Amino acid sequence: MTMNQTIEADGADAAPVEPTRGGNYFRPPVDILEQTNELIVLADMPGVTADGVDVHFEDGVLTISGRIAPQSTVERKYLLNEYGVGDFYRSFQVSDQVDPAQITAEMTGGVLKLRLPKAAAARPRKIVVQAK
Amino acid sequence: MVRLRVQSFVPLQQLRDEFDRVLKSFIGDRPQWASRKPAAPTGFPALNMWEEADALKVEAELPGMKSEDLDISVQGGELILQGKMAAACDASTYHRHERASGDFRRVVRLPVDVATDKVEATLRDGILQITLPKAAAAMPHKINVTSA
Numbered sequence: 167m168t169m170n171q172t173i174e175a176d177g178a179d180a181a182p183v184e185p186t187r188g189g190n191y192f193r194p195p196v197d198i199l200e201q202t203n204e205l206i207v208l209a210d211m212p213g214v215t216a217d218g219v220d221v222h223f224e225d226g227v228l229t230i231s232g233r234i235a236p237q238s239t240v241e242r243k244y245l246l247n248e249y250g251v252g253d254f255y256r257s258f259q260v261s262d263q264v265d266p267a268q269i270t271a272e273m274t275g276g277v278l279k280l281r282l283p284k285a286a287a288a289r290p291r292k293i294v295v296q297a298k
Numbered sequence: 299m300v301r302l303r304v305q306s307f308v309p310l311q312q313l314r315d316e317f318d319r320v321l322k323s324f325i326g327d328r329p330q331w332a333s334r335k336p337a338a339p340t341g342f343p344a345l346n347m348w349e350e351a352d353a354l355k356v357e358a359e360l361p362g363m364k365s366e367d368l369d370i371s372v373q374g375g376e377l378i379l380q381g382k383m384a385a386a387c388d389a390s391t392y393h394r395h396e397r398a399s400g401d402f403r404r405v406v407r408l409p410v411d412v413a414t415d416k417v418e419a420t421l422r423d424g425i426l427q428i429t430l431p432k433a434a435a436a437m438p439h440k441i442n443v444t445s446a
Contacts, residue, residue: 195396197386208386210397212359212424245409248344276361276424
């Protein structure tokens, strides 16, 4: 298995698990970068603070969700309305090459950054040849 | 007395706005799209702009944006947003690359005069909010009727 297959999105836009909270849900755009010893997932979730983020890992499925602050219910007189606002939800299939116990998350300026360290077996290892 | 102002040059944008206004008076507000993305492509960043009694509000989603990389100005009845979204990293292998990055510039015509010296902008949790207080002349003015 190549590292390209390490993370696969669930494919469909629809969330496989229905959240209890109503309202609009959006699929955050992500960058997934591979580095020597870890994978980095960056997800844009504007309006979400660290308190509103939930990262869940179970049975090889990594799920990220972000709740935004409740929006004003006062009806707005829109002159431009180019995007919708709502909570975020997305899940990924993660191979067992990632060590789930070592996953860390941080939220800065509306961007969630997850670090998924590779399991020891998946890390590149340099074999030292000993001269005799 | 009716004073007629003759303009030799009507900018296209102004003409289009006027057309929109006339159309709107016949068919009402355009539908509010339920989708996150608008039906027609827009510039970057996508904007929400609405009018309140004493101000115009503009919001944009700029996750990961640093305030020092953002330049906002109001000039000649236009709001100009420009800046640079930093890329996550240039040396790594991307398995997915969906987040926006790079330089952007967007110009929006403001429908009312605003007090340019009182415009305020905040960037919090990746959301930019700009408050553009209306100029005194554009504010609704209540006239008190005195009885003689």
